[in-house]
Amino acid sequence: MPKVSMTVNGKAVSGNIDSRTLLVQFLRETLRLTGTHVGCDTSQCGCCVVHVNGTAIKSCTTLALSHEGANVTTIEGLAHDGKLHPMQEAFRENHGLQCGFCTPGMIMTAVDIVNRKGNKLDEQTIRHELEGNICRCTGYHNIVKAVAAGAEAMAK
Amino acid sequence: MSATGIGASVRRKEDLRFITGRGQYTDDVNRAGQSYAVFVRSPHAHAVVLKIDATTARAMPGVLAVLTGEDIAADKIGGLICGWMIHSKDGSAMKAGGHPALAQGKVRYVGDHVAVVIGETFAQARDAAEKVQVDYEVLTAVVDMNAAVKPGAPVIHDVAENNTVYNWHLGDKAATDAAFAKAKHVTKLDIVNNRLVPNAMETRAAVGDYEPGTESFTLYTTSQNPHVARLVISAFIGVAPEHKLRVIAPDVGGGFGSKIFIYAEEVVCVWAAKKVGRPVKWTADRTEAFLCDAHGRDHITHAELALDENGRTTGLRVHTKANLGAYLSTFSSSVPTYLYAPLLSGQYNIPAIYAEVDGIYTNTAPVDAYRGAGRPEATFVVERLIEVAARETHTDPVKFRQKNFITSFPHQTPVIMAYDAGNYDASLQKALAMADYKNIGKRKAASESAGKLRGIGISAYIEACGIAPSAAVGSLGAGVGLWESAEVRVNPIGTVEILTGSHSHGQGHETTFAQLVSDRLGIPIDNVSIVHGDTDKVQMGMGTYGSRSGAVGMSAIVKALDKVEAKAKKVAGFCMEASDKDIEFKDGKFTVKGTDKSMDFGSVALQAYIAHKFSGQDLEPGLKESAFWDPTNFTFPAGVHICEVEIDPETGVTHIDRWTAVDDFGMVINPMIVEGQVHGGIAQGIGQALCEAAVYDSKGQLITASFMDYCMPRADDLPSYNVGMTQTPCPSNPLGIKGCGEAGAIAAPPALINAITDALGTENVPMPATPQTVWRLAQKKVMKHAAQ
Numbered sequence: 001m002p003k004v005s006m007t008v009n010g011k012a013v014s015g016n017i018d019s020r021t022l023l024v025q026f027l028r029e030t031l032r033l034t035g036t037h038v039g040c041d042t043s044q045c046g047c048c049v050v051h052v053n054g055t056a057i058k059s060c061t062t063l064a065l066s067h068e069g070a071n072v073t074t075i076e077g078l079a080h081d082g083k084l085h086p087m088q089e090a091f092r093e094n095h096g097l098q099c100g101f102c103t104p105g106m107i108m109t110a111v112d113i114v115n116r117k118g119n120k121l122d123e124q125t126i127r128h129e130l131e132g133n134i135c136r137c138t139g140y141h142n143i144v145k146a147v148a149a150g151a152e153a154m155a156k
Numbered sequence: 157m158s159a160t161g162i163g164a165s166v167r168r169k170e171d172l173r174f175i176t177g178r179g180q181y182t183d184d185v186n187r188a189g190q191s192y193a194v195f196v197r198s199p200h201a202h203a204v205v206l207k208i209d210a211t212t213a214r215a216m217p218g219v220l221a222v223l224t225g226e227d228i229a230a231d232k233i234g235g236l237i238c239g240w241m242i243h244s245k246d247g248s249a250m251k252a253g254g255h256p257a258l259a260q261g262k263v264r265y266v267g268d269h270v271a272v273v274i275g276e277t278f279a280q281a282r283d284a285a286e287k288v289q290v291d292y293e294v295l296t297a298v299v300d301m302n303a304a305v306k307p308g309a310p311v312i313h314d315v316a317e318n319n320t321v322y323n324w325h326l327g328d329k330a331a332t333d334a335a336f337a338k339a340k341h342v343t344k345l346d347i348v349n350n351r352l353v354p355n356a357m358e359t360r361a362a363v364g365d366y367e368p369g370t371e372s373f374t375l376y377t378t379s380q381n382p383h384v385a386r387l388v389i390s391a392f393i394g395v396a397p398e399h400k401l402r403v404i405a406p407d408v409g410g411g412f413g414s415k416i417f418i419y420a421e422e423v424v425c426v427w428a429a430k431k432v433g434r435p436v437k438w439t440a441d442r443t444e445a446f447l448c449d450a451h452g453r454d455h456i457t458h459a460e461l462a463l464d465e466n467g468r469t470t471g472l473r474v475h476t477k478a479n480l481g482a483y484l485s486t487f488s489s490s491v492p493t494y495l496y497a498p499l500l501s502g503q504y505n506i507p508a509i510y511a512e513v514d515g516i517y518t519n520t521a522p523v524d525a526y527r528g529a530g531r532p533e534a535t536f537v538v539e540r541l542i543e544v545a546a547r548e549t550h551t552d553p554v555k556f557r558q559k560n561f562i563t564s565f566p567h568q569t570p571v572i573m574a575y576d577a578g579n580y581d582a583s584l585q586k587a588l589a590m591a592d593y594k595n596i597g598k599r600k601a602a603s604e605s606a607g608k609l610r611g612i613g614i615s616a617y618i619e620a621c622g623i624a625p626s627a628a629v630g631s632l633g634a635g636v637g638l639w640e641s642a643e644v645r646v647n648p649i650g651t652v653e654i655l656t657g658s659h660s661h662g663q664g665h666e667t668t669f670a671q672l673v674s675d676r677l678g679i680p681i682d683n684v685s686i687v688h689g690d691t692d693k694v695q696m697g698m699g700t701y702g703s704r705s706g707a708v709g710m711s712a713i714v715k716a717l718d719k720v721e722a723k724a725k726k727v728a729g730f731c732m733e734a735s736d737k738d739i740e741f742k743d744g745k746f747t748v749k750g751t752d753k754s755m756d757f758g759s760v761a762l763q764a765y766i767a768h769k770f771s772g773q774d775l776e777p778g779l780k781e782s783a784f785w786d787p788t789n790f791t792f793p794a795g796v797h798i799c800e801v802e803i804d805p806e807t808g809v810t811h812i813d814r815w816t817a818v819d820d821f822g823m824v825i826n827p828m829i830v831e832g833q834v835h836g837g838i839a840q841g842i843g844q845a846l847c848e849a850a851v852y853d854s855k856g857q858l859i860t861a862s863f864m865d866y867c868m869p870r871a872d873d874l875p876s877y878n879v880g881m882t883q884t885p886c887p888s889n890p891l892g893i894k895g896c897g898e899a900g901a902i903a904a905p906p907a908l909i910n911a912i913t914d915a916l917g918t919e920n921v922p923m924p925a926t927p928q929t930v931w932r933l934a935q936k937k938v939m940k941h942a943a944q
Contacts, residue, residue: 018277018279020279028183028184032186033177034177034180034181034183034184035176035177035178035179036177037181037357037358037409038183038439039357039358039359039442040441040442040862040863041441041442041443041862042442042862042863042864044862044863044864044868045357045442045863047357074177075175075176075177076176076177076178078176079176084175084176088175088176091171091175092167092168092171092172092175093167095167095168095828095829095831095832097171097174097175098410098662098663098664098832098836099356099357099358099407099408099409099410099661099662100170100171100173100174100175100179100407100409100662101179101181101356101357101358101409101410102357102409103174103175104174104175104177107175123876124872126871127871127872127874128871128872130870130871130872131870131871131872133870133871134357134863134868134870135357135871136355136356136357136410136412136836136840136868137357137410137662137832137836138832138835138836138839139835139836139837139838139839139840139874139877139900140835140839140870140871140874141835141874141876141877142832142835143871144871144876
C-alpha cells in the first residue's frame with residue numbers, strides 16, 4: 001500500500017493506505033480525527049469541509065494520496081491553546097447548531113468565507129456562500145447570524 | 157428568573173463538543189477488531205429471489221461472512237414489526253405482511269435487504285458485495301396508490317387483498333352527511349401531500365458487538381429511542397433477552413422521526429457480531445438513506461368543507477389514500493390514522509367530521525412518521541380548505557377564521573381530541589401585527605408595478621403533542637405505553653445526574669433539563685449533568701418524538717425532584733432537629749420555619765450519604781429517586797404563521813419576503829432553543845412546499861436518491877424568520893409545557909401554498925411549488941390579464 005504524508009493540525013502524520021482512500025477516510029479512519037463528518041457522497045452537503053493549504057475543500061471527494069505534503073486543518077485544529085476560534089464561539093453564542101453533525105463543516109466553511117470575503121458580511125452574501133453546506137436542523141437563521149458575528153469577531 | 161433557570165436563553169451545554177469536533181456519533185465509535193458490513197440490496201422494486209450465489213464473494217480477500225435470509229431464519233431471528241394495530245371499519249385487523257430483516261423469497265422495493273457481506277475493511281466488504289450473484293424473477297411493480305388498489309394489480313403481500321392494509325374511518329358519517337345535505341356552500345379540494353425523505357444529516361449507522369464471556373450484546377445505533385429498540389430487538393425479533401442486550405444511542409445527528417424505527421440493518425449488525433465473532437459496523441451512505449430510511453407523508457386526499465348561510469363551518473368530509481410503502485414500518489399504521497384524522501378539526505368549531513383513510517402497500521420504501529407525522533397532512537387539508545372557502549365566499553380569510561375559531565375550553569371535537577386550553581385569536585392578532593398585514597394591499601400594488609406578483613397566506617395550525625396517555629393510545633391500538641421515566645441521582649457533594657428516557661438528537665436536553673434542575677434545586681447549572689441514550693444507565697424510557705420530551709420527559713423529572721425534595725427535608729429535619737414538616741426549601745436552602753437554622757443543598761446531600769444523624773431511624777441513607785410520568789391528556793400547541801411571497805412571473809421563482817410565526821407552546825424553558833426548533837421546522841415545511849419530493853418512476857426506481865436530485869432547502873432558498881409567542885399554560889402537566897418540535901413543519905406548507913395561490917389567483921398549486929410549476933401558472937395569469 002502506498003504511503004502518504006501530510007501535516008494535519010500542525011502535526012506531521014503519515015500512513016500506508018489503500019490508494020482509493022479518500023482524504024476524509026484518512027482523517028477519520030487512519031488518524032481517528034472524527035470531527036470531520038460524511039453527510040453525503042456527492043459533494044453536496046459540506047459536512048466534510050476541511051482546509052487544505054488554507055482553502056476550504058470537501059474531503060469526501062478527494063483522494064488522500066493527492067494531498068501528499070499538504071497542510072490540512074480540521075475542526076479539531078481550529079482552537080488554539082485551549083481557546084476557541086471566534087467562529088466556534090459565535091456558533092455557540094448564536095445557537096447556530098442543533099444536532100451538531102453539519103457544524104464542523106459549517107464552521108470550516110464560515111472561516112473560509114471570512115478569509116475570502118472579509119469581516120463585514122451581509123445576510124445575502126452569507127446565504128449565497130453557504131450553498132455548499134446543508135443543515136437540516138436550524139433552518140439556517142442562526143447559522144447566518146453566527147457567521148456574521150464570527151466574521152466580525154475574527155477582525156479583533 | 158435566574159440567569160440559568162426556567163425562562164432563560166441559556167447557551168447550550170452540549171455545544172462545546174460539537175463545535176470542537178469532539179461529538180461521538182455512532183460512526184465515530186470504533187471497537188477493537190471491528191469488521192464492516194455492506195448490504196446487497198435489491199435493484200428491483202418487486203421480484204422473486206431465485207438464487208443467491210456467494211461463492212466468489214466468500215473467496216475474496218478479507219471476507220468474513222456472507223449472510224442471507226436463510227441464515228437469519230435458521231437462527232430464528234424474527235422479522236421487523238409494526239407496533240400499532242389498526243382495525244378497518246368492518247372490524248378486521250390490518251393486513252400486515254411479513255418483514256424479514258434479510259429477504260426470504262421476495263423483495264418488495266428497490267433497496268430491500270437481500271444479503272450482507274462482512275469484511276475486514278469497508279472496501280473489502282464493498283468489493284465482495286458486488287460479486288454476490290443474485291438471480292431474480294422480476295415481477296411487475298406497482299408504485300401508484302390508485303393502481304395498487306385496482307383488481308388485478310400486482311400482489312405485494314399475499315395477506316393484503318388489493319394491496320390494502322386497512323380501510324379505516326373516524327367520526328360520525330351520518331351526522332356529517334346531514335351537515336352537507338343542509339350546507340349553503342361546499343368547498344372541495346383534491347390534495348396531494350408530497351412524499352418526503354427526512355434526511356437527517358447524519359445517516360443511520362450501527363455497531364454490533366458480542367462478548368462471549370458474558371453472552372451479552374451491545375448495539376451502538378442512531379436511535380431516537382434506544383429502549384424501544386432494545387425492547388423490539390429483544391422481545392419481538394429475539395436476538396437476545398433484554399438483560400443481555402445493551403443499546404447505546406450516543407450523539408445522534410438529527411432524527412425528525414426517521415430514527416424512531418427499528419430497521420433491518422441494526423438487527424443484522426448485532427446478530428452478525430456473534431455470528432462472525434467480531435464487532436460489525438455499518439454506516440449508510442446517502443443513497444442508502446434515500447432508498448431505505450422510512451419516508452414521510454405521501455397522501456392523496458379529497459376533502460370537502462360544508463358552510464352554513466352565515467359562513468360557519470358545519471361539516472368536514474375527508475377521504476385519504478395513504479401510501480405505506482412495501483412493508484409496515486414500526487409506527488407507520490398510526491400516522492395516517494390516529495395522528496392524522498383527530499387533528500382535522502384544526503382550530504375551528506366543526507360540529508361534524510368524517511374521515512376515511514385507506515392504507516395502501518406499494519413497491520416503495522416504507523413510509524412512517526416524519527416531523528409532524530400526520531399532523532402536517534391534517535393541517536394542510538384544514539388550512540387549504542379554510543382559505544379556499546373564505547375566498548369562494550368572498551370573505552376576508554382573517555375574518556373567516558375568527559368567525560369559526562374555537563373560543564371556549566375545554567372543547568371536545570367530534571374526532572377524539574379534547575382541547576384543554578388555548579387562545580387562537582391572540583396568536584392571530586399578534587401575527588397580523590408582526591406581519592404588518594394591514595398594509596399588504598400597498599405592498600401588492602408596489603410589486604405589481606414592478607411586474608411581480610405578491611401574495612400572503614395564513615396558516616392557523618393545531619397539533620396534538622405530549623404523546624401520550626398510555627391508556628388512551630392503548631385503546632387506539634398502540635402496543636406500548638407512552639409515559640416517560642426519570643431518575644435523579646444526587647451525589648454526596650450535591651452535584652446531580654439526571655437519567656432520562658428522553659433522547660436528545662439536537663433538541664438541547666442537556667441544557668433545558670439542567671435548567672429545570674438548577675432552578676428547582678437552587679444549584680449551579682454546571683453541577684447538573686443529563687444522562688441519556690444508554691440502556692445500561694437509564695433503566696427504561698420511551699424516547700423522543702412527537703414533541704414529547706418537554707411535556708412528558710420533563711414532567712417525569714419534576715415528579716422525581718418532588719421525591720428528592722421530600723426525602724432531603726427528612727434528612728435536613730434530622731440534622732437540624734426539626735420535623736420534616738417544619739422544613740422549608742427555597743433557593744437551594746433548607747430552613748427550619750421561623751428560625752435562622754438552615755442548611756444548603758450540598759450539605760443535606762452529604763448528610764444523606766454519611767447517614768450519621770439518622771442511623772437506626774426510619775429513613776434510608778442516600779438521595780436518589782426515580783419516577784414515571786404518564787400524561788393525562790395530549791397537549792395542544794397551536795399558533796398562526798403568515799407567509800408573504802413575491803413571485804417573478806418571468807422565472808417562476810417564489811421569493812419568500814416575510815415569514816411570521818406566533819406559536820403558543822405553553823410555558824417555555826429556554827426561548828433560544830424553542831425559537832431554534834421553530835426555525836428548523838419552518839425550513840422543513842418550506843422544503844416540502846417549495847422544493848422537496850421523493851419521486852419513483854413507474855418501475856419503482858427512486859429517481860431522487862441523492863442530494864443532486866432531491867432538492868434540500870439551502871441557506872439562500874430560505875428567509876429569516878420573525879418569531880413571536882403567546883402563552884396559555886398547558887393544564888395537564890406540572891410545568892405547563894405543550895411542546896415545540898414539530899410546529900414549524902406543520903404550520904409552514906399551507907401558509908406558503910396559501911400565499912402562492914393568493915399571488916397567482918388560483919385555488920390549487922401542487923407541492924412542491926417548483927419554479928416550473930409556478931411559472932406555468934403565472935403565465936396563465938399574465939395571459940389572462942393581458943386578454944382583459
